[in-house]
Amino acid sequence: MQIAIVEDEPLAREKLAAALRLAAPTAQITAQLASVAEAIRWFTANPPPDLLFCDIQLTDGLSFELFRALPVRCPVVFTTAHDNYLLEAFQANGIDYLLKPIRQTQVAAALAKYHALAAHFTADYATRLHAVTHGAPRDRFLVRKGTAQFVVKLADVAYFYTEDKLVFLVTRAAQRHLLDKPLADLEAQLDPAHFFRANRATLVHIDSVVRCTPHTKGKLQLELTPPAPEPVIVSQERAAACRHWLGA
Numbered sequence: 001m002q003i004a005i006v007e008d009e010p011l012a013r014e015k016l017a018a019a020l021r022l023a024a025p026t027a028q029i030t031a032q033l034a035s036v037a038e039a040i041r042w043f044t045a046n047p048p049p050d051l052l053f054c055d056i057q058l059t060d061g062l063s064f065e066l067f068r069a070l071p072v073r074c075p076v077v078f079t080t081a082h083d084n085y086l087l088e089a090f091q092a093n094g095i096d097y098l099l100k101p102i103r104q105t106q107v108a109a110a111l112a113k114y115h116a117l118a119a120h121f122t123a124d125y126a127t128r129l130h131a132v133t134h135g136a137p138r139d140r141f142l143v144r145k146g147t148a149q150f151v152v153k154l155a156d157v158a159y160f161y162t163e164d165k166l167v168f169l170v171t172r173a174a175q176r177h178l179l180d181k182p183l184a185d186l187e188a189q190l191d192p193a194h195f196f197r198a199n200r201a202t203l204v205h206i207d208s209v210v211r212c213t214p215h216t217k218g219k220l221q222l223e224l225t226p227p228a229p230e231p232v233i234v235s236q237e238r239a240a241a242c243r244h245w246l247g248a
Contacts, residue, residue: 001197002188004031004049006039006066007079008058012100016053016079019107023237026200028184035060040069048074051114056080056089067092075117077110108237115241118192138189141169143177152177158208159224160186162201172208174226196245198222202232212246 003020007013017029030049033039035058043066054063054076062085066072077096078089089097095117096110139154156171162183169177179186187197198204204224211223218236220243234242 001027001051002030002049003027004033004042004052005029006033006052006054006058006063008034008055010034012055012079012102016102016107019102019104020053020111022104023108023111025235026184026197034058036063036065039063039066043070043072048072050074051111052076052093053110054078056085057082064088064092075114077114111237112240115238116244118241141177141179143169143179145177154190157205158226159202159204159228161203161228161230163229170226170228172226196242198232198234198238198242201230202228204232206245209246212242 001024003024005013005016005020007016013032013034017032020027020029031042031046033042037060039054052072052074054066056063056078057080063078064085072093074093075095076089076093077098078085078094079098079100079102081100083097083099086097096113098106098110141152141154141157142149143152152169152171156173158170158172158174160167160169160179160183162168167179167181167183167186169179171177183197183201183203187195187203190203194206196204196206204222208224208226209222210225213221213223215221215233218239220234220239222232222234222242224232
């Protein structure tokens with residue numbers, strides 16, 4: 001998951017980034033922008049993030065000018081010290097509206113809301129949305145075995161996991177193959193209707209999940225087939241999104 005921040009106060013920006021890292025440790029903060037002009041330049045030159053946290057009152061104007069200038073194609077969580085911009089916020093891709101000072105619980109709740117909304121998309125719509133924002137999902141991987149290379153079809157993939165900074169693909173037949181891409185890159189290339197980033201170390205296919213059971217402090221534990229080398233624990237912040245993804 002990729003997140004961008006638009007916030008002109010350095011301390012507020014640092015606190016929000018810290019709260020996001022705590023609530024979503026597997027997410028990437030791809031940009032921290034301080035003005036409308038800087039945000040326009042960044043969105044013009046880069047693909048949209050999965051989610052934008054955006055202050056409303058910036059040093060060079062209201063952030064709504066960004067949405068008037070460009071078609072920003074991502075949901076937005078607005079942050080502000082005032083509650084008189086609520087209508088405009090929800091007319092500009094807003095999915096939540098946080099009043100400052102922002103608390104950790106508010107950030108976690110906003111992320112849970114985003115994941116819950118995303119999980120309600122149909123599989124076909126999620127695939128089309130992912131193709132528009134990230135390119136068409138890949139359907140095969142070229143893996144190496146000794147000096148030979150061969151193709152593993154995506155339909156045969158059960159999950160991906162990291163071990164000692166190495167990334168492995170595990171097939172439904174329990175074959176393990178070393179890959180040369182980080183999990184974050186793989187996540188961006190795969191259909192979110194079928195693959196879920198369970199935690200920092202595991203990216204799972206929905207059909208590989210045999211059982212989902214409660215774990216400590218609101219977490220979930222996923223049982224996979226073939227079995228994963230380590231327990232697959234989903235954080236409390238990601239638990240609701242995981243349940244929705246599984247069809248709850």
